[in-house]
Amino acid sequence: MHYQCPECDKEGKTESELRKNGCNCKIQPLQMHDSKDHDGIKQKKSYEKNLDDDKRSDQKKLYDFALTRIDKLVISENNSDEVFGILKNNNHIETFNLSSTRAIHWLTNEHNLFGNSNELHSSDYYKTILNTIISKATMNGTKKVKVYNRIAQLEDEIWYDLGNSSWQSIKITKSKVKLVKLDKDSPVFRRSQSLQEQILPKRGSNFSLDQLVNLLHISEQDQLVFKINLICLFLQAYSMPMIVFDGSAGSIKTTATATVKRIVDPAGKLNQDNVSSMQEKPNDLVIQLSNRYLASFDNVSYIDSKISDVTCRAITGSNNERRKLYTDNDEAIFSFRSKIVLNGIIPTLDYPDLQTRLISYDRETIDETNLITEKEFQKRLDGILPSVLGIIFKTLAKALQKYPELKDTIKPKTRMADFEIWGEIISRCLGNVSNKFLKEYYVKVNQRNLSNQENYPIIQTIQILMKNKKFHEDSALNVYAELSKIAEEKLILNIKDRFVKFPKHYNQITKQLISVKPLLKTAGFDVINYHWTKHDPKFDKNTSIIRISKIESQKTLGEVLPKKSSLPSLSSPSEKQAQKTEKTSESSEGSHKPNSEPSLKSSDSGHKKQASESSEDSESNLKKFYCHTCDAGEWGENESTELNGNIVEFHRKLDHDIQLWEKK
Template sequence: MSVNFDHCEHGLPRFLCRRCDEIDRCRGEPGRPSGEATQAEVAEHRILATIAAAEEVRNPSGRLIEQTISDSAAPLTSEMVAAFPPEDEFDVQVATRKGAVRVGTALERTIAKENVTAVARRTQANILLELAQSAKLFHAPDGTGFADLDINRHRETWPIRSRGFRRWLTRRFFEQEAGAPSSEALKSALNLIEAKADFDAPERHVHIRVGELEGKLYLDLGDEAWRAVEIDSAGWRVIDNPPVRFRRSAGMLPLALPVTGGSIKDLRSFLNVDSETDFVLVVAWALACLRNCGPYPVLALAGEQGSAKSTFTAILRSLLDPNTAPLRALPREDRDLFIAANNSHVLAFDNVSGLPAWISDTLCRLATGGGFAVRQLYADQDEVLFDATRPVILNGIEEIIERPDLADRALLLTLQPIPEERRRPEQELWVAFEAERPKILGALLDAVATGLKRLPETRLEKLPRMADFALWATACEAVLWPSGTFLLAYRGNLNDVVEGVLERDPVAVALRAMMEARTVWTGTATNLLEDLTGVVSERMAKSKSWPTVPHVLSGKLRRAATFLRKSGINVEFDKDKKRARTRTTTITKIQRSSAVEKLGAEPSAASAPSDNSKKVGESSGFSLSEERTQNGNEDDVSERSDQIVRDNSLEDKGPDAADASDATLPVQSAPTETPAGRWSARL
């Protein structure tokens, strides 16, 4: 029990103040002793008055200790804890009561522990975790954590480790706490959020620019509202909050908002294509880019200075996958190339002077699908995997594709130089293109919708190497040009590719020259190297491009075997059954009819007389500049009166004075009989 004293105006307890006592005596208050009272009586009177005015206050600690002694398992209420006296007074009272010291010490520890826990719950990392509860987490098939964020009434998808998600989380922290989180707290929070996305969240596929779900294609417009174009067999439309997830990488720019009513021929005026056939191939490549899966052919542009190769590449990139850096240099290693493919849908490389063997193989994997693995930094066993299939554009002055495996996956176009009187200022060109870009994209989307509708029923008699690409382009061409236009252009381009690659391969050139005078050759790689070395010049035999050992020659022949077979020469490698560990090479000259059939350029039937009332591709405004077949025998060389290769032999075949001097020269090789209408040459 405690006593509350009544203080007087002089700052002292009233019963101790003599001045107040004298005043009270003068007033003659009732109950006070008279003036003749002794000092003892006066003191007693003051004490009794003070006790009567005292207020009784219960000490909660005493009640707690009494309850603890009687029932040690009794609960501790929050009111009792809040009314505890100061620590020193509590300790004195606890110490005066036997058996209660242990209970007081345990209580102090419990209270201290609760205080520490309450403080820990309000750390910056825990606040960040609470703020991240509004994000919907999930993970990709490769384990990468993602978060769906609701921003300005639309959904945005960001990797948890990306800068975009860190900025969003930091801003949320600032809005609530009016401060910035520490880097350590942010790192700890991101680690836990990523773990929750990996173990406690569903798995979803994440796309870049083009995605697919339930037979529908989705094209990310890349705008601030995160809208997309939904494409199905019935058509296309712009939608908000698409069902597929897209991610945005650094440098991505928005596509043009497509509109209907455009024509694909509007694209022709912005591209320096040499023929309508090349334009058909460019449009087919663009249609392949609007698909979510490959294979994607490599578009290779060649041409001298002033042929608008860079502008050609930039326009296609701006139409299909715009970026702040549309044209880039070739990377120096596989890792950089796959990182670029992981962050862009279309890869465009400008002014390429040559393709090393390793990057040629990597481009093959990008065209038809492949991956790349590298050890993760600061780890001994973990790997970082890159898996991508992307459309690629290459441009250079020379025809840079030399290896047959990449050439078989490519579309090679040669651009002609633009005359000075036909040149346009670049700014004027881009202004005109920006005005037509929505219509051109809409025309491409119309063709994609047609392709989705016709693809299940599209069939080809003979499938080329890029079979899926050929089927897709054939299915889409119904609204662009007559059926079969693409396949005819594609096979013609493949024929040009075969001849171009073989002409740049010295081994293939030597082999074709050697087989001009024979139909079959059989022997070992060593024998073949000797025979081919005898065909080429001494300068070529000493060059670095010429093989000096048999196994290198065998490797070059294996690589060129596919194109050699298409040109009429079959190369086979077998083991000699009579002699162990001996490999023989058999080279056979294929008959002309078989070679043409393998090349995919079999003679077509005679075309009917053209009807000028209905031009080719009249429905889409696309027409060929000239007919491909002039008469019924145009494709049959044996029945033509005017041969493509004329006989350039001398008209005067009589003997002259030079024949006598020529007879004294030694014979270099035995004369070979050349059939009529054919030509032969020695390398």
């Protein structure tokens, strides 16, 4: 800013300096803008001067000007049709999808600020210029980069886009959690219309997570797994299980779903902002999932096979192709990995592939004394949300530090292997003992498997068919006839009922056996289908054959039952003799006390040998078994049911924690 006399044209930074510079005019000096203090005016004058000096069309002039304002152009790896411009806007670095409406608004605003045209143009005018820039980037070998929604996970870093107008991000490394401004060298984030600003985190503790699960009424046995699952949703680079809330009306399913969305990827502050209906068409669902880091679906009642397939691919991460226009053969390719949470009263999610990728969480019964209004709930959530985010980010920093050291020591057992590894590491970072998370997670998996087996009668019929067999091979027609007879006579099922999930014809049995193969493995069976090609009259050539076999199991009792290091082991024969002598000595002194309590002993491979050496011991001991996983028992060694056969063997095949009890 400076002063200038309109009569003598002398200048000065102040009026007194103007007088010192020789201005003696009696006219009032003018207050003038200095070009170095006002970049916009300088740019505008430069732009107007250039416009006056050349003969380019107005659109070409604006095109050239737009290129000078864009610092960097990149093409999305996720979708090769998307070109992003990285530029400085309002004192921060911002990323635009040049095909978006926001890019049109930006260019219109730039034209009005720096152009000299008094004409108003339609959006097509600016879209033509932007499309020209996109073509230039596409044909000139512009670099392709990964473009992220909300969260980006690099090797040793996690970036969380806060979604605010300052384009700030939380950067999580092995050593610290830091608030940073995004720049042109940061990961590229896209902001969809649904993305809203996240609150700034503050220092929190494990107590904040306890407050959260209590506010959501998560049942006590599910609280640890839920906490870990919630934190794992921030791991963008890995597949994590879908969270499912089911239950009757009034069990805060929608509220719980919206709360998870608000913690991870908020779309607003109210429940209705953070839940949406699930699209019924696969192509529409692909777009819905690709535009959100975390998709939250409300009141889902049924998922068909096509929607189930899209959901499975989204959780695992894959490419999804669809035709761009019906007038040509171009494809639009969407590559993404999504995190999903949904709810429903009794959602039908019984496709085995989808079942292995979800965890359903129970909630405590809410009586009249625990009911609160939505306004009160949001007030409580607002109070703990900054601390919840703080402890989540702090825990992720610890997990990044420990992951290289611990990842090879954890051996996954399910298809969600990354969830098992990261979940166990995060559990330890929260202060839990080793394997506590894995044990509770496997309980959830076993409960799900048992429930799934009940949903598919064909599994129960195979269990009855194979009760006294290790191997069964026959044509698909004959196997279907045998299993149908068992279903109708033993299970009392009407297999023709459309609500009964049993093959309605023999040519459908192969398809269902393939779909339930993971469930059959958990039940202890391996099923193979092939065509008979041998020159053997046993079957006609090219007949469809089904082979069912029991999965080989360990033979000795000690190998079947896991040992408990904290429990006493069985004594050797010499130790037994010493114990008897000691007991006899104690009895003669009157110090022996009868013991009516059951003694818990871990079994080993030498148990049967020891039992045979002492007939007195074998007669006085009664073997009973208890399942810690199901919290059920006791059963005798040879007890069995018609449906599942030997009870102990059935629980062992499900990899349950079985313990031998001996009652004296």
